[in-house]
Amino acid sequence: MAESLTGVQRAAVVLLSLGEQQAAEVLKHMSAKEVQKLGLAMTSVSGVSRDDVARVIDQFVETLSQPSGLGPGADEYVRAVLVQALGEERANSLIDRILQGRNTSGLDTLKWMEPRAIADLVRNEHPQIIAIVMAHLDSDQAAEVLKCLPERVRADVLLRIATLDGIPPNALNELNDVMARQFAGAQNLKSSSVGGVRVAANILNFMDSGQDEAILGAIGEIDGELGVRIRDLMFVFDNLAEVDDRAMQAILREVPNDRLAIALRGADPKVREKITSNMSQRAAQILVEDMEARGPVRLAEVEAAQKEILGIVRRMADGGAIQLAAKAEAFV
Known part of the structure; x- marks a missing residue:
């Protein structure tokens, strides 16, 4: 059992073995996304025997006891690994966030805030500052912030995100001033590469x-x-037809059948074919019968179901459970 656990599940077992106070102290040093992944793993890990817990703890202690040998070259190692794994173009922005973004804890703090609070924080700032803030957020969170902003500024902000090509130090200093009005402390910020057409598309x-x-x-109208x-x-939603079969099968395990039946109303026939071909014959038949039994469905309900499924795919x-290729590269 212990050997079949993923790295995140092993970390969850270790945290569950600690007391509440000690586990909370560990979580304080993690990012919002890491806490979310660990929290999900902690709630889903079950049926782990006492012996398996002991094995996980022993492996954890053994790993800690080994000299890491990490030195000044760690940054170069991380850069090389990410480029090899993702390709140079896709890895660049992630590398900048990891290696340069370590000094921008004020921006990381925003990821813990409600979208409405972030929108209120930047509402009266210049659209360029709003764009820089949103470019540092995860795409789903940035989209929620954009919804909270006045409609008249949304296109301007997204256009600026799409055309960001590196942020000079003076712009980051100005952004730091905005953060300083909400959070205590100041810091020297380095230039960073965020934003771009892909970020705008993801939002x-x-x-x-x-x-x-x-x-x-x-x-x-501004820039065709x-x-x-x-x-x-x-x-x-129609891009799901381009997803490979293994990824589609993984997606179908996560998507509720009732939402799928609604989302497929009016979808491209290629999407229907892709989905049903990755189901068992019986499951595909049940899906079709469910669609027929529902009768007419409002367009707004269909679009909402499609958005929900796209959120699951994202x-x-x-989380690395699937990989999307070709046109969908921006999505990952």
């Missing part, structure tokens, strides 16, 4: 139907070519 993926098209339309580039990188991609 739009999480916007409600209608809002995304309104923002894209406004951007297209940029609008097309953003649209081309957006992962929409979380799986972010």
Whole structure:
């Protein structure tokens, strides 16, 4: 049993073996996304015997007792590993966030705030500052913040995110001043590469139907070519037809059948074929029967179900459970 546990599950076992206070102290040193993954693993780990817990703890202690040998070259090692794993283009922004973003704890603090609170914090700032703030957030959180901003500034902010090409130190210093009004302390910030067309496309993926098209339309009026580039990188429901079979099977294990039956109303036939071909014959038959039994469904309900499924796909991609390729690269 212990050998079959993933790394996150092993970490969850270790934390569950600690007292509440000690586990809380460990979690304080992790990012919001890491806490979320560990919390999910802690609630899902069950049926682990006392012997398996002991083995996990022994392995943990053994790992700690081994000299790490890490020195000044660790940054270069991380960079090399990420480039090899993701490719140079896709790894660049992640490398900058990891290696340069270590000095921007004020921005990391935002990830713990409610979207409405972040929107209130930056509402009266220049759109460029809002864009820099949102470019540092996860795409789903940034989308929620964008929804809370006045409609008249949404397209301007997203356009600025799409055209960000590195942030000079003076801009980050100005951003730090904004953060200082909410959080105590100041720090010297380095230049960082965030934003870009992919980030803008990912944020739009999480916007409600209608809002995304309104923002894209406004951007297209200002810069038609940029609008097309953003649209081309957006992962929409029809792009599920391009997902490989293994990823699709993993997705179907996470998606509730009732939501799938609604989402497939009016979907591209290629998407239906991709989904049903990765089901058992019996499961596909039940899905079709469910769709037929429901009768007419409102378009808004169909779009909501599709957005929900895309949210599941995004979380799986972010967590490394699946990989999306080709046009969907921006999504991961």
